[in-house]
Amino acid sequence: MLNELVIVERGVRHVGIKTVPRHPDVKDARRMPTLLVQLDDKGQVASVRPVPHIVTPWTLRDAQHNSFPFVKPKGPLWNVLENPKNDALRASALDKKNSNRRKALLDLADIMSFDVEAFDDWLGKGLLERLRERRQQLLKLEGTESDVVLATINRFLLSCNLNKGNGPQQLLRQVAERLMEEFERSPQDDWIEIAVSLLIGAFDNKKKEWQCSGALLFEAHGKDLSIFDPRLVSSVSEALGQPSSEAGDKGNRPTLGICALTGIEEQLLKGNFPQPNLHVLGQTYLFAKNRDIPANDRYGQFSVDAMHVGQETVIRLSAAFEALTCDIRKNITWRAIPGESPKQSDLLLAFVEVIPDAPIVESLVEEDFSDEASEELSITQDSISAFEKRTERMINLVKATVGDDVTRTPVQLAVFRKVDPANRKVSCANTFSVADLYQAATNWATGERNIPSWVRLPVLKKGERKPQPASPPHIAPLGMIAFSKQLYNRGGTKRQEVMGLPASETLGLFLDRNKKVWQRAKRMLRLVLNRRAALLAGVAHVQHQHTPRSWERQLEIIKKFDCNEALRTITLLGVLLHKLSREKETYMNETAFKLGQLLAAADIVHAGYCADIRGGAVPPSLLGNQVFTMAQTAPAKALATLCRRWKPYDGWAKKATREPSRIQALVANSKKDEQQRGWDIKKALRYAREMGPIAAELAPLLGACRVDDVFRAELLLGYMSGLPKAQKQDNDVQDQNQGQED
Numbered sequence: 001m002l003n004e005l006v007i008v009e010r011g012v013r014h015v016g017i018k019t020v021p022r023h024p025d026v027k028d029a030r031r032m033p034t035l036l037v038q039l040d041d042k043g044q045v046a047s048v049r050p051v052p053h054i055v056t057p058w059t060l061r062d063a064q065h066n067s068f069p070f071v072k073p074k075g076p077l078w079n080v081l082e083n084p085k086n087d088a089l090r091a092s093a094l095d096k097k098n099s100n101r102r103k104a105l106l107d108l109a110d111i112m113s114f115d116v117e118a119f120d121d122w123l124g125k126g127l128l129e130r131l132r133e134r135r136q137q138l139l140k141l142e143g144t145e146s147d148v149v150l151a152t153i154n155r156f157l158l159s160c161n162l163n164k165g166n167g168p169q170q171l172l173r174q175v176a177e178r179l180m181e182e183f184e185r186s187p188q189d190d191w192i193e194i195a196v197s198l199l200i201g202a203f204d205n206k207k208k209e210w211q212c213s214g215a216l217l218f219e220a221h222g223k224d225l226s227i228f229d230p231r232l233v234s235s236v237s238e239a240l241g242q243p244s245s246e247a248g249d250k251g252n253r254p255t256l257g258i259c260a261l262t263g264i265e266e267q268l269l270k271g272n273f274p275q276p277n278l279h280v281l282g283q284t285y286l287f288a289k290n291r292d293i294p295a296n297d298r299y300g301q302f303s304v305d306a307m308h309v310g311q312e313t314v315i316r317l318s319a320a321f322e323a324l325t326c327d328i329r330k331n332i333t334w335r336a337i338p339g340e341s342p343k344q345s346d347l348l349l350a351f352v353e354v355i356p357d358a359p360i361v362e363s364l365v366e367e368d369f370s371d372e373a374s375e376e377l378s379i380t381q382d383s384i385s386a387f388e389k390r391t392e393r394m395i396n397l398v399k400a401t402v403g404d405d406v407t408r409t410p411v412q413l414a415v416f417r418k419v420d421p422a423n424r425k426v427s428c429a430n431t432f433s434v435a436d437l438y439q440a441a442t443n444w445a446t447g448e449r450n451i452p453s454w455v456r457l458p459v460l461k462k463g464e465r466k467p468q469p470a471s472p473p474h475i476a477p478l479g480m481i482a483f484s485k486q487l488y489n490r491g492g493t494k495r496q497e498v499m500g501l502p503a504s505e506t507l508g509l510f511l512d513r514n515k516k517v518w519q520r521a522k523r524m525l526r527l528v529l530n531r532r533a534a535l536l537a538g539v540a541h542v543q544h545q546h547t548p549r550s551w552e553r554q555l556e557i558i559k560k561f562d563c564n565e566a567l568r569t570i571t572l573l574g575v576l577l578h579k580l581s582r583e584k585e586t587y588m589n590e591t592a593f594k595l596g597q598l599l600a601a602a603d604i605v606h607a608g609y610c611a612d613i614r615g616g617a618v619p620p621s622l623l624g625n626q627v628f629t630m631a632q633t634a635p636a637k638a639l640a641t642l643c644r645r646w647k648p649y650d651g652w653a654k655k656a657t658r659e660p661s662r663i664q665a666l667v668a669n670s671k672k673d674e675q676q677r678g679w680d681i682k683k684a685l686r687y688a689r690e691m692g693p694i695a696a697e698l699a700p701l702l703g704a705c706r707v708d709d710v711f712r713a714e715l716l717l718g719y720m721s722g723l724p725k726a727q728k729q730d731n732d733v734q735d736q737n738q739g740q741e742d
Helices: 002-015 084-094 101-111 126-137 147-159 168-185 189-200 231-241 311-324 383-402 434-448 479-484 503-511 516-545 555-559 563-579 591-613 623-631 635-645 647-657 660-667 672-698 709-721 731-741
Strands: 026-028 034-039 045-050 058-062 065-068 202-204 209-211 215-220 256-258 265-267 334-338 345-352 410-420 423-433 457-459 468-470 486-489 494-497
Touching (some): 002 311, 002 345, 002 410, 026 231, 034 168, 034 189, 045 168, 045 189, 058 231, 065 126, 084 101, 084 189, 101 168, 101 189, 126 147, 168 189, 231 311, 334 479, 410 434, 434 563, 457 516, 457 563, 479 503, 479 516, 503 516, 516 555, 516 563, 516 591, 516 709, 591 635, 591 647, 591 672, 623 635, 635 647, 635 672, 660 672
Parallel strands (some): 034 215
Antiparallel strands (some): 026 058, 034 045, 202 209, 256 265, 334 345, 345 410, 410 423, 457 468
């Protein structure tokens, strides 16, 4: 990961994004209810108040030890004796939905006491000794605006000095007392949360014990700058980065050497690598190799001994990483994306080197992606156009800065993954030009339109009761990861999550920069067919059974299928066929697609027959659907089987054509069910008229056609699409079209 971060850091430096270099020992504290404890010049508690929720305090820490000024007690401050009364009061105080939790906490305070035994040796000697060393390192802050840090350390050491009549346990006791005093005076909810977290804590089911769920943030009272002010990070980091002349400073004297990342001689890093706390990844070790992992012990070298790097270099890498992933750059330079494994999320980092505010990730990810596979996607008829407009705006922004030639403007992209609690890795890294991106986006949009223009499916939008027709939407290149993890079975009605495509595969398909894209497209086409053919075939069959007029009445049947995902599947089939040089102007006039249309027409004729002869009772499988599976492997045999079963429906169609007045009477009937029967019959008669020429055209071609994944995809699209709406050549067809549109 370090090598990729070197490239990222150079790009950030070139762009001019402001970074905040921080020493590896300066880390972000955990997000939890935190109490600010102000100490006076005698080491006594001057005041306490909750730290605002939006604040992320920084802290000094050696790996996971000796944290200060952010200090988390191990256990709750109160010793709650186990008995029914105390248990009930504690449960009420912990219940955030309980309106009496404040009273429960006050009642508990009357009978509780400070847990002396649990904090008999609180802090021990380790933290206090380390703070004395920190004090020597930070002497340079004395007399500056940042001396609040030095003053806080001095006052904390004074407060914990037993020789002065104080002590760590006495300090905690004061905190608990002042906390309850302020809690009794203030009715605000943030006081309830911090009091419950520190005094009662939460039960750890794994360890089977009560633990403190809050923290303390110490600060010197009366200083102009607050201890959690982010400006302190730079000054403290600068002070820690300067070598100390004290002999007892744990050997932190500078060691010069060649940095393995830059090849430049500089002061080498000692101690721990930086551990920035990042979105999606959490606390991230820039280099994870410790002695607790047996596989790392081959050469007996760990951490900085395993890789000699410059201290300033790794600080810059960490600062660049944090700058690109800050809150204000979400959806501009970073975004959470799904990983190929179930319930896994990765961090996407992407930026244009000359323009830090170019929203590059908009061209790569879904507009409303959530960490898990999305349940409800934005399905709009113009979503492909919206994708093109977003990309166009981004290109124009780049051109306004560098001119019309964008072939030399690089885009940096990397996908970071959380492998285990301590290990992060780069799963995908790429560098390409803005011109490459624009060309890829243009080709992608062309592929998304490489499908029949008349395809519509019923989509039940949130908050609506009636399904509305929707067109196949845009599917983002990295949206294919979550898309590929869904396997549909049981006729397309059930879904399970499986291993999906990696980001490298989807980006390779999108960028289309080498000859391997054809092989990649074939692999992805097979995966889509294996995992989603059942969904499309099932949705198509239901579509043939019910017209738009009957969608509302057949809502429960429609709900069994995910029509949103069926529409996205159609879009991706168009993209993959485009990558394989199968344009719709070609494949829609060839054997596989027309065979699919023929099977769709057979379904609709069968449904019209049932509407007329069987009173609307439709069997579980219609005529075309019965031979669709056979058509995917033996198309000639499927057509022969269809022809053998066609005679009764052909006879019915010829007879019904001679009874236009009876059918028109059904259409004009005041009862909706009779009207629907009439429209179903008219639609079936139109499809019956058009089936003959298609079957005659296909018969001599099927024996010699090649059955592969491309054939099956085009067959599926033909079966899904059916025949386009008829041209308004006569009144009968015009009425039928109007009925479909209604």
